[in-house]
Amino acid sequence: MNRSIETFGILLVLILAIxxxxxxxxxxxxxxxxxxxxxxxxxxxxxxxxxxxxxxIGHAVYFGxxxxxxxxxxxxVPNLPVSLTLLIGAFSxxxxxxxxxxxxxxxxxxxxxxxxLAFSQMVWAIAWKWRGLTxxxxxxxxxxxxxxxxxxxxxxxxxxVTFLYYLAFSITVFTIVICWYFTRTPLGxxxxxxxxxxxxxxxxxxxxxxxxxxxxxxxxxIAGLSGSLFILFKKMVAPNFLDMFMSFDxxxxxxxxxxxxxxxxxxxxxxxxxxxxYLSSITDRWQLIMGVFFMLLILFYPKGIVGMFNQFSRKLTxxxxxxxx
Amino acid sequence: MESQLGMMIPVLFLxxxxxxxxxxxxxxxxxxxxxxxxxxxxxxxxxxxxxxFICYQIIQWTNSFWIALVVAPLICxxxxxxxxxxxxxxxxxxxxxxxLLLTFGLAMVIMEVMxxxxxxxxxxxxxxxxxxxxxxxxxxVKYPVYRLFILVLSAVVxxxxxxxxxxxxxxxxIRACVQDGEMAHALxxxxxxxxxxxxxxxxxxxxxxxxxxxxxxxxxxxxxxDMILDCFAVIAVGGLGSLGGVLVASLIVGQVQSFGVIYLxxxxxxxxxxxxxxxxxxxxxxxxxxxx
Numbered sequence: 227m228n229r230s231i232e233t234f235g236i237l238l239v240l241i242l243a244i245x246x247x248x249x250x251x252x253x254x255x256x257x258x259x260x261x262x263x264x265x266x267x268x269x270x271x272x273x274x275x276x277x278x279x280x281x282x283i284g285h286a287v288y289f290g291x292x293x294x295x296x297x298x299x300x301x302x303v304p305n306l307p308v309s310l311t312l313l314i315g316a317f318s319x320x321x322x323x324x325x326x327x328x329x330x331x332x333x334x335x336x337x338x339x340x341x342x343l344a345f346s347q348m349v350w351a352i353a354w355k356w357r358g359l360t361x362x363x364x365x366x367x368x369x370x371x372x373x374x375x376x377x378x379x380x381x382x383x384x385x386x387v388t389f390l391y392y393l394a395f396s397i398t399v400f401t402i403v404i405c406w407y408f409t410r411t412p413l414g415x416x417x418x419x420x421x422x423x424x425x426x427x428x429x430x431x432x433x434x435x436x437x438x439x440x441x442x443x444x445x446x447x448i449a450g451l452s453g454s455l456f457i458l459f460k461k462m463v464a465p466n467f468l469d470m471f472m473s474f475d476x477x478x479x480x481x482x483x484x485x486x487x488x489x490x491x492x493x494x495x496x497x498x499x500x501x502x503x504y505l506s507s508i509t510d511r512w513q514l515i516m517g518v519f520f521m522l523l524i525l526f527y528p529k530g531i532v533g534m535f536n537q538f539s540r541k542l543t544x545x546x547x548x549x550x551x
Numbered sequence: 552m553e554s555q556l557g558m559m560i561p562v563l564f565l566x567x568x569x570x571x572x573x574x575x576x577x578x579x580x581x582x583x584x585x586x587x588x589x590x591x592x593x594x595x596x597x598x599x600x601x602x603x604f605i606c607y608q609i610i611q612w613t614n615s616f617w618i619a620l621v622v623a624p625l626i627c628x629x630x631x632x633x634x635x636x637x638x639x640x641x642x643x644x645x646x647x648x649x650x651l652l653l654t655f656g657l658a659m660v661i662m663e664v665m666x667x668x669x670x671x672x673x674x675x676x677x678x679x680x681x682x683x684x685x686x687x688x689x690x691x692v693k694y695p696v697y698r699l700f701i702l703v704l705s706a707v708v709x710x711x712x713x714x715x716x717x718x719x720x721x722x723x724x725i726r727a728c729v730q731d732g733e734m735a736h737a738l739x740x741x742x743x744x745x746x747x748x749x750x751x752x753x754x755x756x757x758x759x760x761x762x763x764x765x766x767x768x769x770x771x772x773x774x775x776x777d778m779i780l781d782c783f784a785v786i787a788v789g790g791l792g793s794l795g796g797v798l799v800a801s802l803i804v805g806q807v808q809s810f811g812v813i814y815l816x817x818x819x820x821x822x823x824x825x826x827x828x829x830x831x832x833x834x835x836x837x838x839x840x841x842x843x
Contacts, residue, residue, distance in 0.1 A: 275648070281647075329831060335589065337835070341787070341831055341835075344787055348821065351824050481652060514660060517660035524649050528642070
């Protein structure tokens with residue numbers, strides 16, 4: 227695609243996103259905030275699956291750990307600034323990424339997927355059973371009265387939907403830039419080489435395990451950040467933020483958008499959230515419809531919406547070259 | 552109190568044995584399918600759930616547990632073969648990511664369909680009238696016959712499985728495919744038919760487990776996630792592709808479950824995952840896993 231068209235498109239989306247809360251109702255601002263938080267999570271997942279080819283099926287664990295850590299700090303340390311708890315949440319995701327990564331990365335293929343699920347289930351079991359720390363089934367709440375202090379500006383209540391929208395927006399833009407940059411660093415290049423031919427990368431004298439471990443830490447950081455943001459947004463945290471089904475929601479979003487492209491998870495989370503919203507408003511059986519839709523997508527369009535678009539545009543360029551258009 | 556607890560130990564041990572054998576019935580089929588086709592088949596536990604629901608339905612219609620015990624597993628086996636032929640095979644070429652995602656999507660759809668038809672409340676299934684009594688095991692300890700029946704039936708199935716794998720021509724083919732599918736194919740084994748057969752046998756076993764579990768734990772859509780997690784724990788501990796490993800691991804998990812619930816109720820679930828993670832750290836491929 228043309229470079230200037232790309233730049234124009236990005237600027238247009240940014241301006242629209244900034245102006246959106248001025249025209250939209252509260253409900254749509256709320257939905258879009260959720261979409262942006264899911265996009266961050268989806269991006270961290272893209273780095274694992276799309277960029278490096280590691281099929282993790284317990285990705286919600288970093289999301290949940292980030293969320294729980296932030297929630298605990300918000301609850302137990304009353305004087306800590308909210309912005310700092312976000313950082314602590316992200317950092318806990320980083321630690322979890324390193325810890326889990328160091329154990330599961332010895333395995334390959336299906337064994338690897340299996341191990342990621344096992345670890346996420348263990349953390350889920352802890353979150354569910356350790357009532358003293360995590361509140362068990364009820365989860366944790368009680369920070370909706372907290373205020374987020376933005377230096378040089380003002381203090382905002384966490385119940386302020388528009389503020390949360392702009393907070394999520396700035397963090398999302400920041401994350402997208404960082405992740406894009408990450409895929410362009412030597413480490414990022416190494417990882418995408420690992421996806422196409424791990425043996426060759428190994429023969430070139432590059433230590434694959436260290437590179438993958440770095441990646442695990444990084445995706446943990448990003449996913450932890452999105453989890454922390456999510457609990458500020460939802461004003462609660464519960465074990466179902468990190469269970470098997472949450473992990474699969476991440477996968478579903480990535481697949482809808484196209485899991486092997488950078489834009490995939492962002493588009494995917496947009497479509498997913500609006501689809502769930504629409505379907506659940508018209509029928510009780512929306513989960514069934516989503517499931518069937520997901521299966522059809524895997525069967526016929528495994529590359530998702532981005533893949534469909536690429537196919538379509540390739541056809542167009544083909545036709546235009548032949549002077550049919 | 553102390554003596555009562557002492558009395559309970561054999562009973563708890565039996566409970567653990569029964570539960571372990573149930574997990575084994577489901578996990579043994581799953582581990583064969585997984586190690587042969589290199590896919591994580593989430594829909595396997597859905598077939599177990601379907602087996603339980605079909606059992607409920609057949610008992611509603613015919614009032615006979617025994618018809619259900621024969622018919623439901625057969626339907627499950629057919630569904631398994633259909634699933635392999637109609638769905639999993641379609642995406643086999645596009646890689647194991649898509650296969651895994653497809654089976655997960657399928658599991659979700661099956662769960663939603665079951666919720667739609669039968670609702671989310673647990674449905675009670677009566678214990679067959681021939682097996683409602685309890686037997687006196689020791690002086691004071693009584694044990695329900697039905698659980699002993701589960702134990703005997705699963706032991707029979709277990710013996711049948713080992714006979715099939717170790718003593719028959721089909722068993723040799725299956726073991727060859729588990730070890731090295733391409734090589735078996737090159738030597739003239741029809742791998743595609745072996746795949747379908749193993750899928751059929753595996754889901755048939757899951758169906759049996761589903762039917763016999765129905766009177767014991769009742770029937771509800773959440774059975775799927777309960778069982779799939781136990782199965783995964785068992786396979787992770789026992790090692791992929793090893794039936795003996797899965798048997799040992801099922802018995803361990805069954806005992807951990809049954810004693811953990813009584814003695815350490817708050818951490819019983821964590822205990823199972825802890826065992827699993829420990830095995831991962833010490834022997835990443837499981838206790839009896841095959842080497843690469």
